[in-house]
Amino acid sequence: MASSVITVNRDTRPGYYPILYGMWLTLKNMLETLFVKGRSATIEYPEKKRNISGRYRGVHLLTAREDGTPKCVACYMCATVCPAECIYIEAGERPEKKIEKYPTRFEIDLLRCVFCGFCVDACPEEAIFMSRENDLVGTSRAELIIDRENLMHRGKLAEVGPGYRPVDHDVRRPVRIAALERLKSEHGIVPGMPNSPR
Amino acid sequence: MPKCTIDGTEIEVAPGTSVIQAAEQAGVRVPRFCYHDDLPVDGNCRMCLVEIEKFPKLQIACGTPVIEGMVVKTQVTSEKAKEAQKNTLEFLLVNHPIDCPVCDQAGECYLQDQYMDNGLHDSRTVLEDKIAKRKVVDIGPILLDAERCVVCSRCIRYEREVTNTNLLEFVNRGGSTQISTYNGGPITHEYAGNLVDVCPVGALLSKDFRFKMRVWFLKETDSICPGCSTGCNITIDHRDGEAYRIRPRRNVEVNKSWLCDPGRDLYKTIGADRVTAAHRHGGTVAAPSEILDEVAAKLQAAGAATAFLASPHASNEDAFAFKKLAFSVGGRLDFRVGNPQDKVAVRKDQILQREDRHPNTQGLLNLGLGVSGVDVLLADCRAGKVQVLVLQDADLLNDPAVADAAKNIAYVAVMATHQGPHLQAAHAVIPAAMWAEADGTFTNFENRVQRFKRAFDAPGDARPRFEIALALLARLGQPLNAATAGDVFVEMAVEMKTLGDLTHRSLGSKGVIAGGNIQAQATA
Numbered sequence: 175m176a177s178s179v180i181t182v183n184r185d186t187r188p189g190y191y192p193i194l195y196g197m198w199l200t201l202k203n204m205l206e207t208l209f210v211k212g213r214s215a216t217i218e219y220p221e222k223k224r225n226i227s228g229r230y231r232g233v234h235l236l237t238a239r240e241d242g243t244p245k246c247v248a249c250y251m252c253a254t255v256c257p258a259e260c261i262y263i264e265a266g267e268r269p270e271k272k273i274e275k276y277p278t279r280f281e282i283d284l285l286r287c288v289f290c291g292f293c294v295d296a297c298p299e300e301a302i303f304m305s306r307e308n309d310l311v312g313t314s315r316a317e318l319i320i321d322r323e324n325l326m327h328r329g330k331l332a333e334v335g336p337g338y339r340p341v342d343h344d345v346r347r348p349v350r351i352a353a354l355e356r357l358k359s360e361h362g363i364v365p366g367m368p369n370s371p372r
Numbered sequence: 373m374p375k376c377t378i379d380g381t382e383i384e385v386a387p388g389t390s391v392i393q394a395a396e397q398a399g400v401r402v403p404r405f406c407y408h409d410d411l412p413v414d415g416n417c418r419m420c421l422v423e424i425e426k427f428p429k430l431q432i433a434c435g436t437p438v439i440e441g442m443v444v445k446t447q448v449t450s451e452k453a454k455e456a457q458k459n460t461l462e463f464l465l466v467n468h469p470i471d472c473p474v475c476d477q478a479g480e481c482y483l484q485d486q487y488m489d490n491g492l493h494d495s496r497t498v499l500e501d502k503i504a505k506r507k508v509v510d511i512g513p514i515l516l517d518a519e520r521c522v523v524c525s526r527c528i529r530y531e532r533e534v535t536n537t538n539l540l541e542f543v544n545r546g547g548s549t550q551i552s553t554y555n556g557g558p559i560t561h562e563y564a565g566n567l568v569d570v571c572p573v574g575a576l577l578s579k580d581f582r583f584k585m586r587v588w589f590l591k592e593t594d595s596i597c598p599g600c601s602t603g604c605n606i607t608i609d610h611r612d613g614e615a616y617r618i619r620p621r622r623n624v625e626v627n628k629s630w631l632c633d634p635g636r637d638l639y640k641t642i643g644a645d646r647v648t649a650a651h652r653h654g655g656t657v658a659a660p661s662e663i664l665d666e667v668a669a670k671l672q673a674a675g676a677a678t679a680f681l682a683s684p685h686a687s688n689e690d691a692f693a694f695k696k697l698a699f700s701v702g703g704r705l706d707f708r709v710g711n712p713q714d715k716v717a718v719r720k721d722q723i724l725q726r727e728d729r730h731p732n733t734q735g736l737l738n739l740g741l742g743v744s745g746v747d748v749l750l751a752d753c754r755a756g757k758v759q760v761l762v763l764q765d766a767d768l769l770n771d772p773a774v775a776d777a778a779k780n781i782a783y784v785a786v787m788a789t790h791q792g793p794h795l796q797a798a799h800a801v802i803p804a805a806m807w808a809e810a811d812g813t814f815t816n817f818e819n820r821v822q823r824f825k826r827a828f829d830a831p832g833d834a835r836p837r838f839e840i841a842l843a844l845l846a847r848l849g850q851p852l853n854a855a856t857a858g859d860v861f862v863e864m865a866v867e868m869k870t871l872g873d874l875t876h877r878s879l880g881s882k883g884v885i886a887g888g889n890i891q892a893q894a895t896a
Contacts, residue, residue: 249473250586265583271507275474275583298473 226306230337231289233307234282236325237300243268244326245301248277252293252302260286261293280322285315291338303339305331376442379449385438392420392433400446403457403486405464405572406524407434410628412533417524418460419486423450430456447490454490461491467503467547469519470495477574479587483522505550512558513633514568514576518550521575527551527567534630535563535723551575563723565636569619569629578617580637585616593827594621594881596814598685598807599635601716601728603816605882606631608639608808613828615639615808623882626820632725639808645791647766647803648832653796660833663800664840667762667785668847671701674759674783678703679749681774682741683765684712684730686837687812688821689860691736692867693841693852694764700850704744704752707736707764709771717817726817731807735815738870738886753777763787764837766801769794787837803834810836811857813879815886822883823876 185191206213217224226232237245248265266278293302307330312318375384378391378398385394390413395402405417415435422433425443430453433446447454465483472478505518523542528551531540539559543552553559559567568578590609597604597618604627607619618639620631650663671678680698682691684707691707698705715727716734736742752758754777761781766788768774778784778797787804788795795801809830813823830836835843838860845852854860858876865871870887878884 247473248583249478250589251473254586254588267583273471273474274508 220309226308226334226337228306228335228337230304230306230308231291232305232334232337233284233310233320233328234287234293234325235303235305235328235331235336236280236322237303238326244276244280244322245299246277246280246297247273247275247299247301248280249275249298251296251298255292255296257290257292258286258288260284277322280325281319282325284310284318284320294338294340300340304337306334306337307331308334374438374440374442376438376440376444378444379446389438390434391422391424391431391436391438391442391444394438395422395433395444395446400448402433402446403461403482403489404434405482405522406526408526408529408570408629409622410534410624410630411526411529411570414525414529417464417522419457419464421453421456421460422446423453457486458490458493461486462493462496464522465491465495466497467505467519468522469502470499471520475517475520475574476577476582476587477520477571481574482572503547505548506552509556510558510579511553511556512560513564513579514559515579515582516551516553517575517577518552520573521551522573523549523551524572526570526572527576530567530570534566535561537561540567562633562721562725563630565633566620566630581617585611590616591827593808593825595808595824595827596731596822597631597635597638598731598814599632599638599729600720600726601712601730601733601817602627602724602726603731603814603820603822603883604631604635604724605822606635608827610808610827613831615642615827621881625882626816626822627724630724632723634725641790642806642808646831646834647788647791647795647801648834650803650833651801653799660802660835663802664843664847667760667800667802668844670760670783670785671703671762671844672848674701674703676702677758678760678762679744679753679758679781680705680762681709681746681749681764681768682707682736683763683768684728684733684736685767685807686736686764687732687807687810687814687824687857688735688739688864689812689857690764690810690837690841691732691739691741692864693838693845693854693860695739695741696850696852697762697841697844697848700845700848703760703762704749704758705741706744706746706749707741708746709768709774713737713742728817731814731816734817734819735813735821738815738819738868739864750774750777754780756780759783760785763798765804766790766792766795766798769797787840789834802840803830803832804840805830805834805836809834810838811876812836812838813857813861813876816883819870819886820883821871821874821879821886823879823881 203215239245248263250263253261253263260283262281263277264279265275268274268276294304305328373384376394378395379400381398383394383398392402392407402420404420406414413434415432420433421430423445424431447457507517507519509516528540531537539553540551542549544550567576589611593608595606595608597606605621605623607621608615609617618636620627620629622629649657650660651657678701680703682694712728712730712733718727720727750773758781760783761778763786766786784798785800786798788801789804789806807824808827811826813821815821842852854863861876865874
């Protein structure tokens with residue numbers, strides 16, 4: 175086997191050089207943090223908090239319809255795609271016939287959750303979003319298995335703001351409009367109301 | 373035997389075979405909605421269009437019989453057929469509500485499958501413009517959603533041809549066509565569950581299974597229905613050791629694609645009120661091995677003053693091991709409590725059900741378990757000639773004659789699946805597995821030996837009945853050279869000439885009629 179020789183430019187400076195350089199760096203940062211305004215490497219957490227990206231994947235949220243019921247229809251897509259298997263859903267019947275299903279139980283075990291955001295991607299109803307909430311504390315394990323009501327009313331949402339979520343709130347609309355325009359331009363058809371009684 | 377070519381594959385089929393069946397034999401599945409293997413052909417959905425040489429237009433594969441020299445191009449090789457199927461699908465989806473997230477059929481829906489295979493179009497109908505039809509209509513054990521219907525008439529043909537009840541029919545015309553029962557009345561017969569299976573989409577859904585589980589989570593296990601002596605082939609759908617539903621499995625010679633509703637409900641018995649630990653009289657729990665030691669010691673001491681009552685709910689393997697156990701101490705042995713053998717082939721209705729509500733009466737008869745005569749056996753029990761009584765199924769204690777006879781016995785040992793007051797009559801309760809939790813075979817009314825497979829483990833300390841009998845045999849010093857149900861079957865086949873050299877494996881998925889030309893059946 176042919177091997178090629180790699181020439182490495184070794185540092186020829188004396189051995190104490192990196193130690194001195196490191197100490198200088200530490201001293202510089204310390205002085206800057208102490209005396210130069212705005213150059214500080216740290217922040218005074220929790221009084222101050224960093225600006226977090228709008229795509230941050232924090233604690234989940236369940237969105238609601240206008241009447242306050244969850245948008246979720248308990249299709250189990252999020253539970254199916256979840257790599258940590260941390261979503262537990264039980265489905266029940268809604269009185270409204272158009273959307274007959276809703277989650278009677280919807281629990282996320284935040285201790286198992288890996289915050290990958292797949293649940294948000296999988297959701298066909300835009301019912302599950304993520305917030306920017308990342309300071310998650312609890313005094314027991316049970317406290318961090320959060321239920322439907324908790325997911326629908328995260329107290330910190332107003333403070334931290336929403337995180338990872340679908341960009342366009344009706345992703346199907348452009349497709350629909352394009353299809354209608356094609357129908358009109360290619361066939362001259364403008365779909366109207368069906369003539370049968372509803 | 374006409375020969376035809378399907379997508380370049382030459383295949384010889386039986387006369388009268390339709391193109392769709394021939395394609396299936398050649399390994400090509402032509403998409404369909406209205407065609408069903410066990411229903412008459414209607415040809416209304418137009419989904420199975422294929423190109424056939426010398427025909428000017430595309431033909432429906434389900435309604436075209438194969439003739440000599442036919443050259444068929446399905447959607448696999450014909451662009452024309454593929455395009456036609458795509459357009460048909462688009463028409464079928466014009467008024468579909470696309471509510472897959474709430475629909476229980478999602479995951480086993482023909483519309484979903486075929487949309488993924490050859491649709492993938494953008495809908496040209498705005499959701500608000502779709503024709504609204506009736507949703508969530510309660511028609512007895514099933515729910516009707518007319519919006520999801522593709523108007524394939526499978527359910528109507530099922531009602532007409534299989535149950536002869538004609539409860540469903542089309543109403544309205546054109547795009548507003550929908551299925552309905554007369555005046556919205558309920559489906560009254562005991563075969564309503566099949567309508568759900570027959571429906572290729574989510575228009576007819578089971579009320580019992582509604583919203584319980586998404587189907588893609590479920591694992592399937594081939595099994596046999598233990599509800600009666602017909603022995604319908606079934607699939608148990610289960611997840612994490614819990615059964616969620618029972619569906620029929622196609623076997624043309626036994627149940628075609630059908631199953632009765634009482635049979636479907638049997639999954640509910642698996643999870644409820646099970647005996648999970650061995651215990652003595654009064655409920656003191658003991659280790660299973662301790663109880664088995666005790667039972668074996670009692671049997672050894674009593675010798676011939678023992679009686680064994682087998683149950684026609686047990687599999688052939690269970691029964692064979694039980695018979696060996698009875699013979700090892702020379703005790704009395706029978707199983708014919710309530711004379712199930714008289715009803716084994718008597719039909720309860722004209723479709724599937726039989727009067728004998730045990731799955732394996734014929735198997736136990738074949739094994740010769742009815743030796744002592746059940747009346748003599750029970751009379752001996754009452755007369756105090758029997759010291760130890762072993763029951764293969766605790767349910768036998770619910771029979772007044774058995775319960776009465778058990779009163780005089782010093783030691784009653786039962787293999788029990790379910791809790792109940794009847795267990796108080798027993799001195800030793802050994803937890804037993806149900807049919808879904810064990811491997812085995814049932815022999816149905818026509819001597820067909822059919823295999824069922826273990827879907828999941830039995831709860832707690834419960835073990836299959838044959839294992840309990842084997843453990844007792846080992847303790848009595850007469851072990852059987854077998855560890856699994858398959859081993860027991862081989863031992864059984866050695867003794868029984870009618871089984872030939874069958875094994876679990878050679879029974880296949882369709883079963884074999886014992887005593888007939890076994891070799892020919894097993895290879896077929």
